Amino acid sequence: MAAPRRMVIIGGDATGMSAASRARRLKGPDELEITAFERSSFASYSACGIPYWVGGVVDGPEALIARTPEEHRARDIDLRLRTEVTAIETGRQRVRVRDLDHPGPGAERWVGYDDLVIATGARPLRPEIPGIDAQGVYGVQTLDDGRALAESLGERAEGVRAVVVGAGYIGVEMAEALRRRGCHVTVVERDEQPMSTLDPDMGRLVHETMGEFGIETVTGAEVTEVRTGDDGRVRAVCTKDGEYPADLVVLGLGVRPETTLAREAGLPLGSSGGLLTDLAMRVRGREDIWAGGDCVEVLDLVSGRSRHVALGTHANKHGQVIGTNVGGGYATFPGVVGTAVSKICELEIARTGLLEAEARAAGLQFVTVTTESTSRSGYYPGARSMTVKMLAERRTGRLLGVQIVGREGAGKRVDVAAVALTAGMTVERMTSLDLGYAPPFSPVWDPVLVAARRAAAEVSRDLRGR
Structure with a gap:
C-alpha cells in the first residue's frame, strides 16, 4: 500500500484549518496525512471578534474559537500549537519547525511535504x-x-x-x-x-x-x-x-501580508508584498505550494488589478478552495469586489467596489452622487437616516463602488451593491432590481436604488453634455 500524501500547513487559523477540514472530508488519513503548525496558543478563531471581547460585548477567548484543537485532532488533523515554521526549502519539499515551549537542543527539526499550504496571515503595521x-x-x-x-x-x-x-x-x-x-x-x-x-x-x-x-x-x-x-x-x-x-x-x-518565509524561499510576491497565486490558489510557478488568506493578493473584479484584502470571509473561502484541490477535487476563487462592513457606536459603515482615489488609480473616469434616505418608510417608527455614495463609470454607467454610512439597517444594504458589482451591472439596470419592500424594512425606493437612479441620471446628463 502506498504511503499517504503529506499535506503540511503553516498557520492554524481561517485559511489553514478550513483547508485542512475540507481536504479531510475528501480524503481519509490512509490517503492524506495532514499536519498544521501554528505558532500562537490558539487556532480556528475569529480575530474579528477581539474588539467585542475587549469591549465586554462577548466572552473570550473560548467563545471566539470555532473548532478546538481536540476537535481537529479527533478528525485526524495533527494540529500543533506553539510550533513555528522558520524556513521553507522548496527544492527538498520540507519546512523547518521549532517548538516554542521547549527551546534548546532538539527544538528544531525538518518536516517533509507533498503539498504545502502557506496561511501565515498578516502582521500589524x-x-x-x-x-x-x-x-x-x-x-x-x-x-x-x-x-x-x-x-x-x-x-x-x-x-x-x-x-x-x-x-x-x-x-x-x-x-x-x-x-x-x-x-x-x-x-x-x-x-x-x-x-x-x-x-x-x-x-x-x-x-x-x-x-x-x-x-x-x-x-x-x-x-x-x-x-x-x-x-x-x-x-x-x-x-x-x-x-x-x-x-x-x-x-x-492596518496590516501587511506576513510573507517573510515566502520571500526567503524565493516565492513570487506582488506589489503589496502578498503572495501571487492562480485561480486555484496555487502559488504561481509551483505545483506543490498553495496559499490563501491575508498573506496573498487577490484579483479585484472591478478594477482588474491585484490587491491585498485582509478579511476572514475571503480567508475561509481560500481554505475551502485549497482543501478541495489538495483533496482531489476542483475549485477556484475568482476574485473580490472589496466589500467590508463595520460599526462605531450606533453608526454602521459599509463599502464595496472602488473609492474615488482607487478608481482614478485604475484609469477610470466616473461620476459620483451622494443621497440621503431612511432605513424604513419615513412614517414607520424607528426609521433612521443613511447616506449612500455611488460611483458609476462615465459613458457606460457601470457601477464602480458604493459607500454607506447610517444607523441601524444601513450596513448590510451594501450586499445589494456587492452583487450588482459582481454581475457587472450598470446603475440604470440596478434601478429595476426587484428588492423586497414593506414599511418596517424599507421605503418604496430602497436607499441603494435611490442612489442608482441619481447615478443613472448623472451618467445620462454627462453623455448629453459631451
Missing part, C-alpha cells in the same frame, strides 16, 4: 519610531494579542487613558471597545478623516459620530514617538503638534 515596542503598546491581530490587552485592562478600566494610533476598521472598533470599558480614548490619525477605507466626505460622518460618543479624534497627525517612563511603560503618544497622555496604546494602522 508598527511604525519605526522611538518607544513603539514599549510595555503597554498592543497590536490586535491574534487571540494572544487580545488576551494581553484584556489582561492589561483588568476588571476595572474606568479612567484608563488609551490612545489608539490609526483610525481604520480595527482602530475605530478598538476605540469603541475601550470607550465602552470606561477608558478616556484618543484616536490619532494621520489622514484628514478617519476610515481611509471611505472617501473623505464619508469619513467625516464617522468623525462626527466618534465625537458624539466621547472619543477624541485627532486627524492630520502622524505619531513621531511613544514616550515612556522610568519603568519602561508607555506614558504618552507624541505627534509633531502635540502630546497625548497614555496608560496604554493600541495600534490600528
Whole structure:
C-alpha cells in the first residue's frame, strides 16, 4: 500500500484549518496525512471578534474559537500549537519547525511535504519610531494579542487613558471597545478623516459620530514617538503638534501580508508584498505550494488589478478552495469586489467596489452622487437616516463602488451593491432590481436604488453634455 500524501500547513487559523477540514472530508488519513503548525496558543478563531471581547460585548477567548484543537485532532488533523515554521526549502519539499515551549537542543527539526499550504496571515503595521515596542503598546491581530490587552485592562478600566494610533476598521472598533470599558480614548490619525477605507466626505460622518460618543479624534497627525517612563511603560503618544497622555496604546494602522518565509524561499510576491497565486490558489510557478488568506493578493473584479484584502470571509473561502484541490477535487476563487462592513457606536459603515482615489488609480473616469434616505418608510417608527455614495463609470454607467454610512439597517444594504458589482451591472439596470419592500424594512425606493437612479441620471446628463 502506498504511503499517504503529506499535506503540511503553516498557520492554524481561517485559511489553514478550513483547508485542512475540507481536504479531510475528501480524503481519509490512509490517503492524506495532514499536519498544521501554528505558532500562537490558539487556532480556528475569529480575530474579528477581539474588539467585542475587549469591549465586554462577548466572552473570550473560548467563545471566539470555532473548532478546538481536540476537535481537529479527533478528525485526524495533527494540529500543533506553539510550533513555528522558520524556513521553507522548496527544492527538498520540507519546512523547518521549532517548538516554542521547549527551546534548546532538539527544538528544531525538518518536516517533509507533498503539498504545502502557506496561511501565515498578516502582521500589524508598527511604525519605526522611538518607544513603539514599549510595555503597554498592543497590536490586535491574534487571540494572544487580545488576551494581553484584556489582561492589561483588568476588571476595572474606568479612567484608563488609551490612545489608539490609526483610525481604520480595527482602530475605530478598538476605540469603541475601550470607550465602552470606561477608558478616556484618543484616536490619532494621520489622514484628514478617519476610515481611509471611505472617501473623505464619508469619513467625516464617522468623525462626527466618534465625537458624539466621547472619543477624541485627532486627524492630520502622524505619531513621531511613544514616550515612556522610568519603568519602561508607555506614558504618552507624541505627534509633531502635540502630546497625548497614555496608560496604554493600541495600534490600528492596518496590516501587511506576513510573507517573510515566502520571500526567503524565493516565492513570487506582488506589489503589496502578498503572495501571487492562480485561480486555484496555487502559488504561481509551483505545483506543490498553495496559499490563501491575508498573506496573498487577490484579483479585484472591478478594477482588474491585484490587491491585498485582509478579511476572514475571503480567508475561509481560500481554505475551502485549497482543501478541495489538495483533496482531489476542483475549485477556484475568482476574485473580490472589496466589500467590508463595520460599526462605531450606533453608526454602521459599509463599502464595496472602488473609492474615488482607487478608481482614478485604475484609469477610470466616473461620476459620483451622494443621497440621503431612511432605513424604513419615513412614517414607520424607528426609521433612521443613511447616506449612500455611488460611483458609476462615465459613458457606460457601470457601477464602480458604493459607500454607506447610517444607523441601524444601513450596513448590510451594501450586499445589494456587492452583487450588482459582481454581475457587472450598470446603475440604470440596478434601478429595476426587484428588492423586497414593506414599511418596517424599507421605503418604496430602497436607499441603494435611490442612489442608482441619481447615478443613472448623472451618467445620462454627462453623455448629453459631451
